[in-house]
Amino acid sequence: MAILPAGAFSGPEWDVGPGLWEAVASGLGAQRLARMGEVTGELRESGVEMLLGDDDWVVRRESGIDYGYRMTRCMFSAGNVNERRRMGEVVSEGEVVVDMYAGIGYYTLPILVSGGASLVHACEWNPEAVASLDWGLEANGVEGRCVVHVGDNRETAGSLAGVADRVVLGLLPSSEEGYGTALSVLRPEGGTLHVHGLAPAGEHGAWAEGVEGELSGMRPGSELSSSVTRVKSYAPHWDHVVLDVTVA
Numbered sequence: 001m002a003i004l005p006a007g008a009f010s011g012p013e014w015d016v017g018p019g020l021w022e023a024v025a026s027g028l029g030a031q032r033l034a035r036m037g038e039v040t041g042e043l044r045e046s047g048v049e050m051l052l053g054d055d056d057w058v059v060r061r062e063s064g065i066d067y068g069y070r071m072t073r074c075m076f077s078a079g080n081v082n083e084r085r086r087m088g089e090v091v092s093e094g095e096v097v098v099d100m101y102a103g104i105g106y107y108t109l110p111i112l113v114s115g116g117a118s119l120v121h122a123c124e125w126n127p128e129a130v131a132s133l134d135w136g137l138e139a140n141g142v143e144g145r146c147v148v149h150v151g152d153n154r155e156t157a158g159s160l161a162g163v164a165d166r167v168v169l170g171l172l173p174s175s176e177e178g179y180g181t182a183l184s185v186l187r188p189e190g191g192t193l194h195v196h197g198l199a200p201a202g203e204h205g206a207w208a209e210g211v212e213g214e215l216s217g218m219r220p221g222s223e224l225s226s227s228v229t230r231v232k233s234y235a236p237h238w239d240h241v242v243l244d245v246t247v248a
Contacts, residue, residue, distance in 0.1 A: 001031075001032040001071075002024075002029075002032070003033075004036065004051070005035075006035065006036040006037055018052075021052040022052060024052075025052050031052075032050070032052055032053035032055065033052035034048050034049060034050050034056070035048065036048060045126070046071060048071045056071050057069070057070055057071075058071050062081060063084070063088070063110065065113050065140055066136065066139045066140055067104055067109065067132075067136055068104075068132055068135045068136055068139060069135075070128060070132070073128040074103070074126070077106075079232040080231055080240075082231070083107075083242060085110065087110045088113065088114025088115045089115070091111050092116075092165075094116070094117070095118065096119045096164055096165050097111050097117045097121070097164060098121045098157065098164040098166075099111070099120055099122045100169050100170075100171075100175070100178050100182060101123065101124070101153070102129070102133055103132075104129050104133050104136060105132070106170065107168050107170055108122045108137075109142070112137075112142040117166075120145065120146045121157075121163070121164070121185075122146055123151075123153035123156055124148065124150065125150065130150055133148060134148065154178075160185040161185060162187055162188055164185045164186050165186075165191045165192070166192045166193075167182040167185060167194070169182055169193065169196055170196045171196060172196060172198060172234070173197065175196055175197060176197075176214070180218055182195075190222065190246070191246075192246050192247070193244070194243075194244055195211055195242065195243040196240070196241070198234055198238050198239070198240060198241070199238070199239055199241045201233070201237050204241055207243075211226075211243050212226055212243070215245060222248065224247055225246045227243070229242045229244065
């Protein structure tokens with residue numbers, strides 16, 4: 001499978017029929033050819049377009065973990081590779097984790113395979129992503145340590161009050177709507193939140209203060225400490241960042 005950048009060969013001068021895609025694929029040594037698109041909608045659906053071949057199922061191996069998904073239906077951000085690896089490193093063995101926006105298992109799988117969490121509650125409402133998550137759990141031999149909650153996490157996480165040592169909020173452009181639910185599933189004595197969002201380049205600290213202020217207002221009396229990790233450049237002058245918040 002070869003994946004072309006968005007907009008590649010899209011001008012009218014390239015409208016020469018299917019033979020073009022066969023020639024491009026041959027030149028790249030590929031049997032299937034696709035073109036990148038924009039992730040859209042609340043379900044974060046992929047905008048990838050198949051140009052040659054009908055089978056859009058792919059398997060990526062990263063840090064010894066297999067991710068399988070239909071690339072025209074589910075997104076996969078290669079730029080988040082370091083954050084996926086980091087999630088497998090920061091989790092302590094035996095922890096219970098809630099992944100509020102699990103997708104195909106971007107963070108759930110490293111947390112289980114590399115981090116050794118005893119249990120992950122993975123929340124996801126995109127049926128295509130759920131199918132890929134189920135595949136990934138079985139392919140990596142960790143299906144026995146994950147409970148998948150299908151549907152809107154504002155509803156499905158209602159049964160998880162007070163169970164989590166750690167909560168992942170990996171939604172862009174903002175996971176703000178999940179703050180209240182995330183705090184509710186933390187253990188009464190506290191835990192750690194990993195809050196993803198977009199911050200202006202060079203102003204990560206101001207963004208972090210805003211997030212921490214919102215969380216403090218939702219959990220009066222708690223002590224919060226935090227640190228920011230830059231994941232990648234998201235757009236001109238904007239970065240994808242993660243705020244690790246310890247709640248005590």
